[in-house]
Amino acid sequence: MSAQRIALSPSPRSPALGWWIAIVVATLLAYFPALRAGFIWDDQPGHVTKPELRSLAGFARIWFEVGATQQYYPLLHSAFWVEHKLWGDAPFGYHLVNVLLHALSACLLGTCLRRLALPGAWFAAALFALHPVCVESVAWVSEQKNTLSTAFYLLAALAWLRFDAARRRRDYVVASCWFAAALLTKTVTATLPAALLILVWWQRGRIDGRRDVAPLAPWFAAGLAAGLFTAWVEHAQIGAQGGDFALGPLERILLAGRAAWFYFGKLIWPADLVFIYPRWTIDATQAWQWLFPLGIGAALAALWWARGRNRGPLAAVLFFGGTLSPALGFVNVFPFVYSYVADHFQYVACCGVLTLAAAGGARLLQSYSPALRGAVGMGVLATLGALTWQHASTYRDVFTLYRATLARNPACWMAHNNLAIALVDAGRATEALPHYEQALRHRPNYAEAENNFGYALTQLGRAADALSHLDRALSLKPHYAEAHNNRGAALMAIGRVADGIAAFAKAVRLNPKFALAHLNHGRALAASGRIAEAIPPLRTAVGLQPGFAEAHFYLAVACKQTGRDAEAERHMDLAVKLGFRR
Helix, strand or coil, rough: CHHHCCCCCCCCCCCCHHHHHHHHHHHHHHHHHCCCCCCCHHHHHCCCCHHHHHHHHHHHHHHCCCCCCCCCCHHHHHHHHHHHHHHHCHHHHHHHHHHHHHHHHHHHHHHHHHHHHCHHHHHHHHHHCCCHHHHHHHCHHHHHHHHHHHHHHHHHHHHHHHHHHHHHHHHHHHHHHHHHHHHCCCHHHHHHHHHHHHHHHHHHHCCCHHHHCCCCHHHHHHHHHHHHHHHHHHHHCCCCCCCHHCCCCHHHHHHHHHHHHHHHHHHHCCCCCCCCCCCCCCCCCCCHHHHHHHHHHHHHHHHHHHCCCHHHHHHHHHHHHHHHHHCCCCCHHHHCCCCCCCCCHHCCHHHHHHHHHHHHHHHHHCCCHHHHHHHHHHHHHHHHHHHHHHHHHHCCCCHHHHHHHHHHCCCHHHHHHHHHEEEEEECCCCHHHHHHHHHHHHHHCCHHEEEEEEEHHHHHHHHHHHHHHHHHHHCCCCCCCCHHHHHHHHHHHHHHHHHHHHHHHHHHHHHHCCCCHHHHHHHHHHHHHCHHHHHHHHHHHHHHHCHHHHHHHHHHHHHCCCCHHHHHHHHHHHHHHHHCCC
């Protein structure tokens, strides 16, 4: 579009309210299977607020203690904290919020595009609302970081458009506050100021340093600081380091090129979407792998050459690639250990391509009758909505999700391991063993699977067999507190009480906040007749996790045996109130 056609105010004839209602209703219908879903993978305890953070003191820890939550996204975890106060551990509320946030983001996208007088603005919003690549972000509770941060991102963009039109300080402050909220929810939104400069270039064909760049300089600084801090957390706290992340500069260029084309392809043809995609082997000696970055270079050159006639396609592609850049492999993020690509990585970025598709479609069909245009549009949206319904159904529960993943990615060792964990938790440990074997076949030095395998065997009464797996886990990862704890349980089961006590003691030394290990240490001491020594670790367990019914029960028993009747009665009452059943 030419600069002369840009309008920064919505058309008075724009049926905005009707579009908002239609998008919300369509989104709720398409994501109805997700509303009935449960929690998966790291929803609990990774994101739904952990017991130790559910108090006001825990709320303060969310903001001021790095490591209190899985990632330092304090506004996200504050939202989860409030949600837990509203509906506790019931998954429906979290899913409903995620779906509504996605619908809100789609409506905000339409509002932004309408302010820019883009053809097909509301159709682009509907594409975003119903496209199945968004399912992973919407149907997975943990990805509320995406849906919430995107709403803040688009609110910041809208406020910026108002500021850019009138240059009022109030609008700038409002926009900056929304941007700060987005950063505190997920730092991938740090790409917003660059996206706004792309928008300025698309509108005017140039970027003015004083008018355009200077007001965004504080945003760039804040985004850079937040991004560097998140990269440090990924590396030091979450574990995005080691051999799985050892890519050289050339390999990272190859990865970025291949990933960008992968995401673009899934937008154009959203087939075979899967929770965990196969992990590619990146090899700079393979000539065919260089076709991906070379193809990107050729596409950018062609779009640059055509910019004189239409800057829109180049702007959309720059937005797409720039917004994707934090997930293209230039910096390490922990999910790369499973796969270099994931649908939720392109949640915001896909808006650029979908907007381009909607605008192009509107121009292509502008000479046809409204009835035909409406039929084509409804057909596209109905198809996408049906695909979204189908894909959202796979997120119903962990069993459905991981079996669907393994059907399309049989070598996914993470899915084998996580499915096995779910089977053990459901009392089906025998069914879990083949999945642990498969996980270890595809990833032989997988300490977590060895540990989990050992735990499952102990649950099946095969503690002697479990020890070889637990010892293997500890040889791979000597400071693995959970494996020491599980090894202690296996040792206790075969009558090696002294060795079991030592294993539990090692577990709590390695992780002083490991409530279950403190409980097991206390129980082991009590089982050996050292009742008085058992009380301190049992008290530590209930101190770390006040809602730990089993720990309250065993502390009550130990207190009763040592003549602490009042304390025993108090903890027994708490154990019963918390639902403990021996």
